[in-house]
Every structure is written in structure tokens, then in C-alpha cells.
Amino acid sequence: MVINLTKENFEKEVLQSELPVLVDFWATWCSPCLRVAPILEELGKEVKGLAVVGKLDVDAEYEIADQFEIMSIPTIVVFKNGKIHTSTLGVQSKATLRKLLEV
Amino acid sequence: MNKVIIIGYGPAGITAAIYLKRTGIDALVIGKDLGALDGYTDLVENYYGFSKPLEGKKLIQEGVDQAKKLGIEVITDSVISLKQDESNFIVVTEKNEYTAETVLLATGKTRQTLNIPGFKLFRGKGISMCATCDGYFYRRKKLAIVGCGAYMQHELEYLNRISNDITVFTHGNDLPIDVDNPVVTEKILSFKGTKKITHIVTEKQEYPVEGVFIAIGVPSSIEFASQLGVIVEKNSIAVDENYQTNIEGLFAAGDIIGGKLQITKSTYDGMLAADAIYNYLKNKSKKA
Numbered sequence: 152m153v154i155n156l157t158k159e160n161f162e163k164e165v166l167q168s169e170l171p172v173l174v175d176f177w178a179t180w181c182s183p184c185l186r187v188a189p190i191l192e193e194l195g196k197e198v199k200g201l202a203v204v205g206k207l208d209v210d211a212e213y214e215i216a217d218q219f220e221i222m223s224i225p226t227i228v229v230f231k232n233g234k235i236h237t238s239t240l241g242v243q244s245k246a247t248l249r250k251l252l253e254v
Numbered sequence: 255m256n257k258v259i260i261i262g263y264g265p266a267g268i269t270a271a272i273y274l275k276r277t278g279i280d281a282l283v284i285g286k287d288l289g290a291l292d293g294y295t296d297l298v299e300n301y302y303g304f305s306k307p308l309e310g311k312k313l314i315q316e317g318v319d320q321a322k323k324l325g326i327e328v329i330t331d332s333v334i335s336l337k338q339d340e341s342n343f344i345v346v347t348e349k350n351e352y353t354a355e356t357v358l359l360a361t362g363k364t365r366q367t368l369n370i371p372g373f374k375l376f377r378g379k380g381i382s383m384c385a386t387c388d389g390y391f392y393r394r395k396k397l398a399i400v401g402c403g404a405y406m407q408h409e410l411e412y413l414n415r416i417s418n419d420i421t422v423f424t425h426g427n428d429l430p431i432d433v434d435n436p437v438v439t440e441k442i443l444s445f446k447g448t449k450k451i452t453h454i455v456t457e458k459q460e461y462p463v464e465g466v467f468i469a470i471g472v473p474s475s476i477e478f479a480s481q482l483g484v485i486v487e488k489n490s491i492a493v494d495e496n497y498q499t500n501i502e503g504l505f506a507a508g509d510i511i512g513g514k515l516q517i518t519k520s521t522y523d524g525m526l527a528a529d530a531i532y533n534y535l536k537n538k539s540k541k542a
Contacts, residue, residue: 181390
């Protein structure tokens with residue numbers, strides 16, 4: 152499952168999470184971003200219980216996108232213990248994303 | 255409307271076109287040059303069947319001529335963008351626009367890297383390779399676009415809608431097209447900044463900028479494919495066992511998918527990709 156991240160739940164779901172969290176920064180107008188969505192859905196199912204998979208719409212939640220200085224999408228960031236562990240630009244395969252999570 | 259457009263007329267593209275022709279499918283082949291072997295004047299001595307080896311360039315040209323003799327349409331033009339509507343691919347070239355049910359990327363891997371200091375450092379921190387992906391972050395900002403051809407013009411048209419302060423940097427080249435934006439023709443020496451890019455440094459002065467879009471020459475297929483959302487890994491296009499990318503109907507073969515950068519491997523790829531495209535089109539018409 153893929154969590155829709157917002158200002159309201161970002162702190163709890165990402166920063167305070169005990170599991171690693173993968174966050175996909177995306178937008179509806181970004182055509183490559185739309186290709187990430189099905190990959191995330193599959194990944195979400197695959198790592199259930201091991202990691203959290205979420206997405207954040209940079210239009211609706213621009214405060215968070217600005218906070219992390221997102222200037223290019225899709226950007227995919229893995230958070231561990233509330234901190235950025237790694238980040239990557241562009242569409243990636245499920246296997247690559249899973250490697251980023253290290254689970 | 256084409257059933258198949260093959261982008262690239264090297265060994266993979268031409269072989270795919272020939273095998274498709276044998277199944278009764280006419281592919282349109284669009285290439286911009288002879289690819290990795292264009293400047294290769296050495297003899298190719300490791301390819302089967304030539305006791306008198308040909309120069310690399312000559313071998314590739316022979317392939318193009320072979321395809322033409324078989325009645326395959328081969329066009330020389332540069333692809334600047336690949337798009338998709340509900341059911342088809344749209345291939346935009348410098349001179350024209352074509353639609354197809356499937357596309358095979360067989361462009362090889364000649365890739366323009368930008369050897370300007372600061373490019374890698376500020377990539378994603380003010381330097382962007384894709385106006386439609388990243389333009390939004392640069393609304394109403396002071397922007398620069400680097401390039402001088404049709405590809406630059408294509409990206410500039412989009413950027414002009416989001417900012418009215420865009421300068422074109424030709425990086426020492428002539429500008430053969432008309433633009434309404436201010437133009438700087440000086441060579442760029444470096445990109446400067448701290449956490450984000452702040453200046454373009456040329457041989458004459460420093461220009462303040464908040465964002466720089468790169469659109470030099472023509473885009474590599476990795477560039478236009480990633481703008482569509484194709485998975486690119488380690489500078490190769492990722493394909494499944496049927497040579498299909500993560501986008502249905504979009505296939506890739508040859509050097510662009512990685513592995514051995516050899517003619518023998520590329521022709522093999524081309525043959526199997528042709529099979530896969532044939533099967534894909536057959537199944538698609540069954541469903542319809």
C-alpha cells in the first residue's frame with residue numbers, strides 16, 4: 152500500500168517512523184512521475200511490514216517539497232530514523248527502489 | 255499512422271526493420287547519423303561473413319542501403335521529442351512529426367555529456383535536463399537555456415510560458431533560428447553557486463541565474479525516453495525479456511540497453527525485438 156503524504160501526516164508517517172520510508176515526490180502534470188505510480192504500488196505490497204512507501208504531491212504539499220529543496224521530479228527519497236538516507240532522480244525499477252530501502 | 259517507428263539506423267534498428275518486413279510489417283526507420291561507427295574508419299574484423307573487412311562506417315552504410323533495397327523507408331532526421339497520447343506514440347523530429355503504434359529505440363549510446371565545471375554538482379540543484387518535468391519549480395524565475403537548435407527551441411517554447419525572464423546561451427555556437435529572448439553567444443566556462451546554482455560564468459562576465467535548462471544539440475534517446483518515464487539504469491534503458499520497456503509498446507534494442515557493445519549482439523537484439531513487436535501487434539489486434 153502507498154500512503155498519501157501531507158503536511159498533517161508527514162511528521163508521524165515519515166519522520167517518526169521506525170521503519171525505513173520511501174517518499175516519491177511527484178505531480179499530476181509530470182508524465183514520467185505517472186510511470187512511477189504502478190511501480191510504487193507493487194513495491195508497497197512487496198515490502199509490507201518491512202518498510203513504508205509513500206508519495207507526496209509537490210503542488211498540494213509544496214511546503215514539504217520546499218523544505219527538502221525538491222527542484223526536479225520524480226525525486227525519490229529514502230528516510231531512515233527521520234533523516235534523509237539517500238535520494239535519487241528519475242524513474243527507477245522496483246528492484247532498484249527496494250535496494251535503496253535496504254530491506 | 256505507422257505500425258512501427260524505429261529510431262536509429264545502426265545494426266539493431268536495421269536488422270529489426272528487415273525482420274519486421276519479413277513478417278509483412280513496414281517499419282519507418284528514422285536515424286540521425288551512422289551512430290557509434292560514424293567516425294569509425296577502422297576495419298571491422300570481428301563480424302561474420304567478410305573476408306575482406308569493411309570500415310565500420312561503410313558497414314553501417316551498407317546496412318542502410320540493404321534496408322532501402324528491400325523497400326524499407328529510411329529517413330535521416332533528428333528526433334527531439336517522444337510523446338504519447340491515449341493510444342499512440344508521437345515522434346517529433348526537427349523536420350516533422352510521426353505517429354506509431356509501437357516504437358523501437360535503437361539509437362546506440364552516443365551521449366552528449368556536458369563538460370562544463372559545475373554541471374554535475376548543480377544537476378537537480380538549479381540545472382535541469384527537462385523543461386516539462388521541472389519547469390514548475392522555476393515559475394517566474396530568472397532562467398537560462400543552453401542550446402542553439404530545434405531541441406532548444408522546443409524546450410524554450412514551453413519555458414516561455416512559465417517565466418518571462420529567459421536568456422538563451424549558445425555556448426559559443428551560432429544561433430540559426432529566430433528567438434525573441436535575449437541571447438548570449440559567449441562560451442560558458444563554468445556554473446557557479448553554493449547550495450544551488452547562482453551564476454553562469456562566461457569568458458566575458460558572470461550572469462546571475464536561478465535555473466538553467468540544458469538543451470544542447472539533439473537529445474539522446476536516454477533523454478527523450480526518460481522524459482516519457484522510461485526506466486533508465488546505469489545509463490542504459492531497462493527492458494524485459496521481450497525487449498519492452500516499462501511503457502507498453504515502447505521497445506529498445508542494441509547498445510542502448512547495455513551489455514556487449516558489439517554489432518553481433520545488436521543484430522541479435524534487433525531480430526528478437528522484431529519478433530517481440532510482431533507478437534505485440536498481433537495480440538493487440540486480437541484484443542481490438
